[in-house]
Amino acid sequence: MTTLTLSDSPSAHLEEARRLAVLDGLDILDTPPEAEFDTIIACAQRLLGTKIALLSLVGEDRQWFKAKHGIGPRETPRPQSFCAHAIRGDGLFVVPDATRDARFADNPLVRGGPQIRFYAGVPIHAADPARPECAYAMGTVCVIDDHPRTLSPDEAALLADLGRLAESLLSARTAARRASSLAQERGATLQRLDITHRQFRQAERMADIGSWRLTLGDNRTEWSDQLYAIHGMAQDAAPELDEALSFYPPEARTRVTDALARTIESGDPFSIETDLVTAQGVVRRIRSMGELERRDGKAVAVIGVMQDITAWHRMEQQLQRQARRDDLTGLANRAYFNEVLDAALATARRDGSALALALIDLDHFKAVNDTQGHLVGDAVLRTMAARLGADYLAGTFAARLGGDEFVLLIPHDAGARDLDGLLARLSGDLQRLASFEDAALVVSATIGAAWLDETVDDRSDLLHRADLALYEAKRAGRGTIQLYRHRAARRAG
Numbered sequence: 001m002t003t004l005t006l007s008d009s010p011s012a013h014l015e016e017a018r019r020l021a022v023l024d025g026l027d028i029l030d031t032p033p034e035a036e037f038d039t040i041i042a043c044a045q046r047l048l049g050t051k052i053a054l055l056s057l058v059g060e061d062r063q064w065f066k067a068k069h070g071i072g073p074r075e076t077p078r079p080q081s082f083c084a085h086a087i088r089g090d091g092l093f094v095v096p097d098a099t100r101d102a103r104f105a106d107n108p109l110v111r112g113g114p115q116i117r118f119y120a121g122v123p124i125h126a127a128d129p130a131r132p133e134c135a136y137a138m139g140t141v142c143v144i145d146d147h148p149r150t151l152s153p154d155e156a157a158l159l160a161d162l163g164r165l166a167e168s169l170l171s172a173r174t175a176a177r178r179a180s181s182l183a184q185e186r187g188a189t190l191q192r193l194d195i196t197h198r199q200f201r202q203a204e205r206m207a208d209i210g211s212w213r214l215t216l217g218d219n220r221t222e223w224s225d226q227l228y229a230i231h232g233m234a235q236d237a238a239p240e241l242d243e244a245l246s247f248y249p250p251e252a253r254t255r256v257t258d259a260l261a262r263t264i265e266s267g268d269p270f271s272i273e274t275d276l277v278t279a280q281g282v283v284r285r286i287r288s289m290g291e292l293e294r295r296d297g298k299a300v301a302v303i304g305v306m307q308d309i310t311a312w313h314r315m316e317q318q319l320q321r322q323a324r325r326d327d328l329t330g331l332a333n334r335a336y337f338n339e340v341l342d343a344a345l346a347t348a349r350r351d352g353s354a355l356a357l358a359l360i361d362l363d364h365f366k367a368v369n370d371t372q373g374h375l376v377g378d379a380v381l382r383t384m385a386a387r388l389g390a391d392y393l394a395g396t397f398a399a400r401l402g403g404d405e406f407v408l409l410i411p412h413d414a415g416a417r418d419l420d421g422l423l424a425r426l427s428g429d430l431q432r433l434a435s436f437e438d439a440a441l442v443v444s445a446t447i448g449a450a451w452l453d454e455t456v457d458d459r460s461d462l463l464h465r466a467d468l469a470l471y472e473a474k475r476a477g478r479g480t481i482q483l484y485r486h487r488a489a490r491r492a493g
Helices: 012-026 035-048 153-184 190-207 225-231 241-245 250-266 310-324 334-351 365-372 374-387 416-430 459-476 485-489
Strands: 002-004 052-058 062-069 075-077 093-095 118-128 131-145 209-215 221-223 270-277 283-295 298-308 355-362 397-402 405-411 433-436 439-442 445-451 481-483
Touching: 012 118, 012 131, 035 052, 035 062, 035 131, 035 153, 035 310, 118 153, 131 153, 153 209, 153 298, 153 310, 209 225, 221 225, 225 298, 241 250, 250 270, 250 283, 250 298, 283 310, 310 334, 334 355, 334 397, 334 405, 334 459, 355 374, 355 416, 355 459, 365 374, 374 397, 374 416, 405 416, 416 445, 416 481, 445 459, 459 481
Parallel strands: 002 131, 445 481
Antiparallel strands: 052 062, 052 131, 062 075, 093 118, 118 131, 209 221, 209 298, 270 283, 283 298, 355 405, 355 445, 397 405, 433 439
């Protein structure tokens, strides 16, 4: 497929008109937010650590954001758009410092809010239906910050991967809409049936989408060829409804039957995402859409499409895991820990159960890095992370907040009843001799802990109390433990 880029050549106006026609044909501008696109942009913002991340689509006189994070407006004028420059190329477009770039220094988005300094974007493309061998840049996946910076090679590769993911999702969305449209025409006329069927089968194979029809009078099912392939079945007689539902795990089966019932009763279409187990026992992730088929004003069937989204789902899950984990230790990172802590606070307050939080600071870690090198320092951090996963800490939740600072969330059923004993055991465990190649190190940690009680306002308050206790512990001596002084206000559980 040839990727076409904008230029100032005599044919530029014609190519731009074709690009805008492809964008209009996607029927995506001014549509509601969609979870898949929002997830990609949330991952871009978290993984690259910027204040703003966008999936932008560049129209004739504006750029519109299909997904956004960290910015209020849904669109901006095209003359102010950084993305309008990015779609002129076929790769990563980076502006390290917009105030030093003659193209953008006077841009209202640079001189005023949101104070753009750094921009990096990759184009996302869509094929021209009139010329399938050609593709145009519709917009970008981009990240923006209010201070100058650059991208590392790994960050650039990650942004490119997210751009390709958004591009494939846009393509799948287009194919799904086309397949759904074709599915509605299946019973139109015998004269058109053969042509429609061939087009439909091609679209199904390309997008891994199958179509189905459920007749309301007798619950008879009709499946397309690709639907058999998704289920891992030979193309035989369409299964009865009960047999078709048996491919779903129990919870998913309930969701499917409920969705069908709601559509039949209300006439509203449905769109759900569930697991499906093939005839060979392989678990796949599928998205199903369905709507009523009416004839002479009467509902006669439910028709729909099913798409195998297993690969995309796995990539999404992997990106979510990466966004939640510290690369070096494998523990939760600060952002994920904050989410877990907020949920634990809500649960403890609702149930009246005990909850404690411990901050753990490695002693003299800078000296290890300075004398033994960062490889040894990294090995020490991984060792500490492994000890926070010991069996006696089952039920707790550990995270690395950054540098040599760790945190441990201790709920009621994971040892909060005997907090003193648990922290003493942990302290002793962290003081065991550690070794790396020829280096032998005595590693210790200082611990400050705090209880959740009725005087704690929120997450920041509990963390602050544990931090105060950590400060007191360090004053008392490295390798010691200190509970927040007002712990007596907390019931014993």
